[in-house]
Amino acid sequence: MKLYEFEGKQIFSQAGIPTPRGTAVRTAQAAIEAAREIGYSVVVKSQVLRGGRGKAGGIKFAADEQELVQAVADLQSMELSGERVEIILIEEKLDIAREFYMGITLDPRESLPLLMVSAQGGMDIEQVARDYPHQLFKMHLDPLAQPRMNQMLDLLLKTGLQGKQLVQAAKILHNLVRSYFAYNAITAEINPLVIDASGNVLAADSKVEIDDSALFRIKAVQGFERKTEISDPLEAEAKSLGISYVGMGKGNIGLIAGGAGLGMASMDMISAHGGVPANFLDLGGDATMEKTADALRVVLKTPGVEGVFINLFGGINNCEQMAKGIAQVIDELQPTQAIVVKMRGHSQDEGWAILESKNIPIIKFGTTEEAVILLLEQMNKKRVTDHGHFS
Amino acid sequence: MAILVNPDTRVIIQGITGKQGTYHALKMLEYNVHVVGGVTPGKGGQKVHGVTVYDTVAAAKKEHQVDASMIMVPPAGVLSAAIEAIDNKIPLIVIITEFVPVHDSLVIRNMARKAGVRVIGPNTIGVISPGKGKVGIMPGYIYSEGSVGIISRSGTLTHEVSSNLTYKGIGQSTCVCIGGDPVKGTDFVDALHLFRDDDQTETVVMIGEIGGAGEELAAKYVIENGYPKKIVAFIAGQTAPAGKKMGHAGAIVSEGFGTAESKIKSLGEAGITVVRTLDELLQAVQ
Numbered sequence: 001m002k003l004y005e006f007e008g009k010q011i012f013s014q015a016g017i018p019t020p021r022g023t024a025v026r027t028a029q030a031a032i033e034a035a036r037e038i039g040y041s042v043v044v045k046s047q048v049l050r051g052g053r054g055k056a057g058g059i060k061f062a063a064d065e066q067e068l069v070q071a072v073a074d075l076q077s078m079e080l081s082g083e084r085v086e087i088i089l090i091e092e093k094l095d096i097a098r099e100f101y102m103g104i105t106l107d108p109r110e111s112l113p114l115l116m117v118s119a120q121g122g123m124d125i126e127q128v129a130r131d132y133p134h135q136l137f138k139m140h141l142d143p144l145a146q147p148r149m150n151q152m153l154d155l156l157l158k159t160g161l162q163g164k165q166l167v168q169a170a171k172i173l174h175n176l177v178r179s180y181f182a183y184n185a186i187t188a189e190i191n192p193l194v195i196d197a198s199g200n201v202l203a204a205d206s207k208v209e210i211d212d213s214a215l216f217r218i219k220a221v222q223g224f225e226r227k228t229e230i231s232d233p234l235e236a237e238a239k240s241l242g243i244s245y246v247g248m249g250k251g252n253i254g255l256i257a258g259g260a261g262l263g264m265a266s267m268d269m270i271s272a273h274g275g276v277p278a279n280f281l282d283l284g285g286d287a288t289m290e291k292t293a294d295a296l297r298v299v300l301k302t303p304g305v306e307g308v309f310i311n312l313f314g315g316i317n318n319c320e321q322m323a324k325g326i327a328q329v330i331d332e333l334q335p336t337q338a339i340v341v342k343m344r345g346h347s348q349d350e351g352w353a354i355l356e357s358k359n360i361p362i363i364k365f366g367t368t369e370e371a372v373i374l375l376l377e378q379m380n381k382k383r384v385t386d387h388g389h390f391s
Numbered sequence: 392m393a394i395l396v397n398p399d400t401r402v403i404i405q406g407i408t409g410k411q412g413t414y415h416a417l418k419m420l421e422y423n424v425h426v427v428g429g430v431t432p433g434k435g436g437q438k439v440h441g442v443t444v445y446d447t448v449a450a451a452k453k454e455h456q457v458d459a460s461m462i463m464v465p466p467a468g469v470l471s472a473a474i475e476a477i478d479n480k481i482p483l484i485v486i487i488t489e490f491v492p493v494h495d496s497l498v499i500r501n502m503a504r505k506a507g508v509r510v511i512g513p514n515t516i517g518v519i520s521p522g523k524g525k526v527g528i529m530p531g532y533i534y535s536e537g538s539v540g541i542i543s544r545s546g547t548l549t550h551e552v553s554s555n556l557t558y559k560g561i562g563q564s565t566c567v568c569i570g571g572d573p574v575k576g577t578d579f580v581d582a583l584h585l586f587r588d589d590d591q592t593e594t595v596v597m598i599g600e601i602g603g604a605g606e607e608l609a610a611k612y613v614i615e616n617g618y619p620k621k622i623v624a625f626i627a628g629q630t631a632p633a634g635k636k637m638g639h640a641g642a643i644v645s646e647g648f649g650t651a652e653s654k655i656k657s658l659g660e661a662g663i664t665v666v667r668t669l670d671e672l673l674q675a676v677q
Contacts, residue, residue, distance in 0.1 A: 106493065108604040108649070111500060111574045143497035144505070184494045213466060214492035246635050260571055261545020261600055264628035264637055265669055271630045272668055280637055285489055313550045315516055316411065316487075316528050344554060345530045346418075365558045368551065369670040 001210045004047040006089045007224050008206025012190070014220070015179040017172050018202040022091030028072045034090040035068050043094075044071040047087035048080045051124075051207075056080050061093060094204060095197035100159060101125060102173050103189030103207070104141070104180045113141040115177065119159040121192035135159075147177040168201040169193065183221070184214035234279075234298055241294045244282040247302065251278030253375065254299035254337070256292075258283050258312035258322070262368075266311045269372045278302045287317040292325025300335050307338040307379040311368060314345025323351035330358045338378035342371040393520035393565045394540070394585045394592070395483060395509075396459070398423075400524050403451050403481075405430045405472045406464035407439050411487075415463065415528045416440050422531040424524045427455040430475075448479045459483035459526045461517065469513060470495040477506050485526045486512035486576070496574040503576055510576025515568040516546035521553075527568070529553075537562015538591060539676055542582040543598035544571050544605070548627060548669075552598060555673055564592040573602070579609035587619065594621045594676055597663070601628035601637065602649040610657035622663045623675045626651045629667070 003011070006024040013019050023034035024047065035042045046058035053059060058080050062068035068090075075085045099121030107114035118136045120128045128136050137158040141147060152170040161169050172193065180188040189207040196202070210221055238245030244260070253275045257263030260282045267277040279302050283295055299308055312322055326341065341355055342363035355362050361378065363371040402419065406412040407429025417440050419426050426442050428451040435446035445451040448460065460476045462469060462484065469491045476484045477499070484503065491513040503510040511518060517527015522536035529546075533554035541563055543549040549568045556563060567582045569575055579597060586592045595618075599606040606626065613622065629651040631637050658665045666672045 106573060108573060109608060111497070111578075113497070142501070143494070144501050181494065184492055186493065211493045213490045214494065216467065217492075246632075246637065248632065257547070259545055259547025260637055261543070261598065261627045262547035262551055264600055264631055265545075265548060265551070265625075267631065268627065268629045269668055269670075277630065280631070280635075282637075313547045314530060315546055315550055344533060345550065365554075367555050367670050367673070369668060 001212055001215060001221065001226070002049045003206070003208040003210065003221065003224065004049065004087060005045065005206050006047060006087070007221070008208035009203065011179060011183060011208065011220060012176075012203050012206055015175045017175050017190070018200065020091045020094055020202060020204060022089050024087050024089050026087055028069050031068055031072045031088060031090050032065055035062065035065070038090065038092050040064055041093040042068065043091045044068065044075060045089040045091060046075045046078065046080060046085040047089055048083045048085060050081040050083055053080055058085070094194050094202070096194050097197050098195040099192035100161070100169065100195070101128060101191045102176060102193055103187070103191060104177060104185070105187045107140065110140060113143065113180065115139045115141055115155065117155055117159055117173065125189070125191065141177060147174060149174055152177070165195055165199060165201055172201060172203065183208070183218055184211045185209060186211050234302060238281070238295075238298045241291070241298070242284070243291065243295050243298065244284060245295075245298055246280040248278055248280070250304065251276035252304055252306045252379075254278050254302050254305040254308040256281050256283060256295050256299055256308065256310045256312070258287065258315075258317060262311055262313065266309060266368055266372075269368050270309065273372050273376060275372065275376060278305050283312065283317070283322075285316045287312075287322050289321045289325040289328065292322045293328045296326055296329040297333070300329070300333060300337065305337055306382070307340070307375050309372060309375050310339065310341040310343070311371065312341070312343045314343070314347055314351070317345070318347045319343050319345055319351030320347040320354065323354040326360070327354050327358050330360065336382070338375060338382050340371055340375040340378060342366070342368065392589060392591055393523055394589050395518050395565060395567065396520045396524045396526055398523045399425070400458045400526065401425045401427045401456050402459045402461060402526055403428045403430055403448065403455075403457050405448065405460055405462045405476065406468075407431060407442065407444060408434050408437065409463060412463040413439050415461075416442055418528070418531070419525065422525055424526075427451070427457065448475045448481065452479055457481055459485065461526050462486045462488060464488060466490045466492070470498060473499045473510065474502065477502050477508055480506060480508060482508055483526065484508060484510045484576070485515065485517045486510065487515060487517060487528055488512075489514045491572065493572070493574055496572060500574055500576050511567065512570040512572075512575060514572045515570035516549060518565060518567050520565040521563050529566075533557055534566065535562040538564055538593040540564045540586040540589065540592040540595045541566040541598065542579055542586075542595065543568050544600050545598060545627065546571070548598045551669065552596060552672060555669065556676065559673060559677065561676060564589060579605045580612045583609055583612060583618070583622075592620065594623065596672065596676060597622060597624040599624060599626045599654055601626070601631055601651050601654075604649065606654040607657045610661035610663065613661040613663060623672060624658045624663050624665050625669065625672050626654045626665070
């Protein structure tokens with residue numbers, strides 16, 4: 001779960017990290033009230049979950065109420081990387097002296113959290129890594145140990161920070177690391193960390209993503225409202241049914257796979273034979289009859305689908321249950337699309353018998369490639385038949 | 392002689408009294424695995440398919456030699472179950488559960504390394520040495536004994552490739568599903584290292600997928616250390632769109648990192664035979 005900037009700053013603030021004074025609003029009226037309380041000039045920041053906001057013009061400044069109303073209207077009419085702006089953060093405008101970077105992310109090479117700091121703040125960390133690699137200072141964090149203040153000080157000393165600001169920044173970094181662990185974050189980033197003209201150090205932005213698998217125990221974010229972030233209605237429907245479905249926005253072959261790897265490999269095989277996958281769907285490890293039926297209904301609804309490839313395994317799942325789900329949808333919808341099932345594993349004989357009774361072609365011992373070729377043949381046949389029928 | 396699991400491996404199942412635990416206890420017994428006990432706190436003394444349930448791993452260990460534990464508890468319970476197994480120095484710990492929080496996996500991985508025990512998973516179907524035994528949930532009859540070692544991030548692709556090989560008359564030494572999560576106990580490099588000196592294994596198949604750096608690190612390992620056996624690799628997700636999580640938590644391409652192309656290139660540079668489809672994989676192994 002990605003957090004909006006203002007949500008991340010709430011968490012920072014609770015963790016003892018100083019943030020600018022600000023209020024998140026949804027209307028111009030609320031923005032005016034917030035700005036009066038804060039005092040002009042203010043920063044008007046669109047709250048979106050995707051990156052690249054600054055470059056896209058999603059951050060504005062207002063010196064008075066007239067400018068504020070205009071800025072709010074401008075942002076509300078904006079779409080940033082396809083995301084409509086609904087929430088706007090009104091914040092005090094900082095008098096910035098210097099900008100730093102601090103962030104934690106998972107290093108896939110070491111399978112350890114990686115802490116990074118730099119005196120090059122305010123730009124993408126990828127750009128810092130590319131353009132100023134010698135000014136990016138890194139340290140792996142030990143998941144079994146508490147982070148120590150001296151480690152924070154030693155790392156930040158490399159950025160040239162000194163005196164009171166060094167100590168303030170180290171406290172912030174220490175709290176950021178503790179929050180990263182406490183909130184089960186995937187990423188926790190302050191960019192920029194600002195030193196203002198009076199020498200105060202504060203987090204001018206936040207970028208936090210919480211591990212979806214840990215949300216059940218992270219109370220602080222459970223109250224954060226989320227309208228579905230999914231623009232594809234079928235993706236949203238599938239998600240509400242507990243099915244991992246990704247629409248491709250094109251394609252003629254629908255896919256149901258029993259497993260993520262098999263799903264990806266099936267898509268690759270469909271492409272290799274000139275088909276175009278219309279979706280990715282992983283049925284997951286709790287594929288009951290109902291869930292299998294739900295999945296097939298979603299795939300059959302996918303626009304443009306002429307054929308459906310169902311590639312399943314009875315490992316943690318049971319072939320008989322999954323076959324029952326498929327048969328149920330065949331009876332209920334009598335789909336015109338070609339369907340080929342490849343299925344083996346626990347209770348395969350029972351599963352095959354059910355599918356055979358519905359005249360669904362089954363690949364029992366063959367490969368995924370053989371199944372894809374059979375499906376494409378069936379689709380061609382249907383096309384010829386349909387064409388004949390209409391002419 | 393295969394790796395990790397052999398005919399003598401004595402296994403306990405943590406979470407044996409759950410629906411999945413009970414079902415797979417039976418499947419393992421049918422595969423002639425020595426399931427010497429189950430563990431569910433509060434249910435000590437019960438029996439599941441004739442297997443005694445203990446309240447703790449330590450209690451099971453008092454009565455039996457335990458070589459491996461299979462963990463099949465819900466995600467929120469995995470951390471404490473794994474810590475219990477690590478504290479009791481169970482040499483092989485296989486975590487089947489999906490949706491384990493990444494921070495828990497970080498703790499489990501690092502504790503296990505310190506304690507010198509091996510963790511496989513989470514989010515795995517486990518390990519099978521066909522004809523000898525399994526610590527996992529795979530249907531045994533689609534696997535057959537032979538000389539191909541398999542390392543896979545995906546459970547169903549382990550089934551798929553093994554069953555395809557089986558139907559072509561090619562058997563497997565050991566199939567290790569390392570799991571689909573970004574942080575896992577055993578990586579490609581660790582499994583390659585185990586297969587290296589196994590006399591039964593003549594060819595190693597690596598089944599990778601998009602996301603993460605495990606395949607690139609495997610390529611680096613082969614370049615730096617050489618490898619005495621043929622390796623054939625396949626990467627799933629070559630046609631997957633960027634920025635979308637493809638079912639596995641670990642299978643996401645972000646900002647050009649972890650792409651199929653970068654993995655295929657790295658593996659190729661290490662002299663590993665990289666195939667583009669599952670059927671090419673069969674031909675390359677034959």
